[in-house]
Amino acid sequence: AQSVAQPEDQVNVAEGNPLTVKCTYSVSGNPYLFWYVQYPNRGLQFLLKYITGDNLVKGSYGFEAEFNKSQTSFHLKKPSALVSDSALYFCAVREGGRRALTFGSGTRLQVQP
Amino acid sequence: NAGVTQTPKFRILKIGQSMTLQCTQDMNHNYMYWYRQDPGMGLKLIYYSVGAGITDKGEVPNGYNVSRSTTEDFPLRLELAAPSQTSVYFCASTERGVRDTEAFFGQGTRLTVV
Numbered sequence: 001a002q003s004v005a006q007p008e009d010q011v012n013v014a015e016g017n018p019l020t021v022k023c024t025y026s027v028s029g030n031p032y033l034f035w036y037v038q039y040p041n042r043g044l045q046f047l048l049k050y051i052t053g054d055n056l057v058k059g060s061y062g063f064e065a066e067f068n069k070s071q072t073s074f075h076l077k078k079p080s081a082l083v084s085d086s087a088l089y090f091c092a093v094r095e096g097g098r099r100a101l102t103f104g105s106g107t108r109l110q111v112q113p
Numbered sequence: 114n115a116g117v118t119q120t121p122k123f124r125i126l127k128i129g130q131s132m133t134l135q136c137t138q139d140m141n142h143n144y145m146y147w148y149r150q151d152p153g154m155g156l157k158l159i160y161y162s163v164g165a166g167i168t169d170k171g172e173v174p175n176g177y178n179v180s181r182s183t184t185e186d187f188p189l190r191l192e193l194a195a196p197s198q199t200s201v202y203f204c205a206s207t208e209r210g211v212r213d214t215e216a217f218f219g220q221g222t223r224l225t226v227v
Contacts, residue, residue, distance in 0.1 A: 009153070034215065043117070043203055043218030044156075090155065100146055100171060101216065103155040 002027045002095045006104035013081045014112050021076040021107045023091030033074040034092040034101065035065055044090060050074060061085070081111045115139050119204050119219035126194040126226045134189040134222050136204030144207040145187040146216070147171075147179065149200040156203065162187055194226045 003026045013019045025031055032051055036044040048059025055067045065076045074091060088108050092101040120135045138145065143164045148156040148171075158171030162181040176198055178190040187206075191198060201223050205216040 004155075036216075036218075041220070043220045044205075044216075045218070046215035049215060100158045100161050102158075103148075105153055105155040 002031075002093050002102045004091050004093050004102055004104035006089075006091055006107045008107050009105075010108045010110060012110045012112065015083050016080050019076075019078050019081045019085070019109065019111070021089050021091075021109060023074045023076065023104060024072050025074060025091070025093045026072065027093060027095035029095045031074075032094045033065075033067065034094075035059065035063070035074075035076050036090045036092060036103075038088040038090065038106075040087075047076070047089075081109075083111050083113050085109060086111045117204055117206055117217050117219040119202075119222050121222060122220065123223045124225070126191070126224065128194060128196065128226060130194050131190070131192050132194070132224075134191075134202055134204075134224075136187045136189065136219060137185050138187075138204075138206040138217070139185065140206060140208070140217065141184060142206035142208050142217070143184065144209065145181065146205045146207075147177070147187070147189045148203045148205065149173065150203060150221070151200050159189065159202075191224075196226050198224065199226045200224060 005024045034049045035047040038044045050057045050067045058064045088106050090106050091104040117138045146161045147159040157173045160179040162168045201221045203221050204219045207216045208214045
């Protein structure tokens with residue numbers, strides 16, 4: 001069975017500093033990995049995905065994620081955080097042959113001015 | 114282009130009542146999904162559909178039913194509401210299998226069962 005873990009309920013970072021939101025996954029085959037962001041009272045919005053190829057994936061709003069197969073991780077990163085990045089971030093995974101995504105429990109990112 | 118539209122946005126139900134959560138998408142996506150979001154628990158898949166007339170159970174289907182008579186619409190039915198169904202419900206769609214395309218989500222329906 002596929003699963004995703006986001007070990008941090010909340011991440012606090014000062015504006016202008018780099019940020020990392022952690023994600024580890026478990027699948028039986030090759031993983032398809034995604035990051036989504038949720039702003040208050042809104043649905044989830046797609047940020048980026050890893051399917052195959054380069055381990056560093058670039059996405060929307062300056063976010064990127066690094067796929068590490070040996071550590072089964074897919075951490076979300078941004079070189080310089082903005083206050084407007086404050087939101088709830090979800091990591092998701094799908095293994096080949098499955099129909100739908102499995103989501104992590106979410107990490108709340110708080111960027112302080 | 115509206116994307117995925119869910120109605121209602123909020124609803125309070127009494128135990129034992131029934132209701133239908135509506136979901137429609139205008140992107141001609143074949144795949145549609147219903148998730149529920151509980152605090153600190155991420156999203157759990159309730160039902161999904163790979164096309165009109167085809168539906169299948171997800172992780173937490175008990176207490177729910179779905180139908181898919183058209184490509185655009187994917188309503189979720191609660192027959193006998195229970196407090197355990199208090200949650201935020203999200204409908205989503207993808208162009209083909211979610212394997213390599215991103216999912217588009219509606220704004221959610223916040224349901225409280227009292």
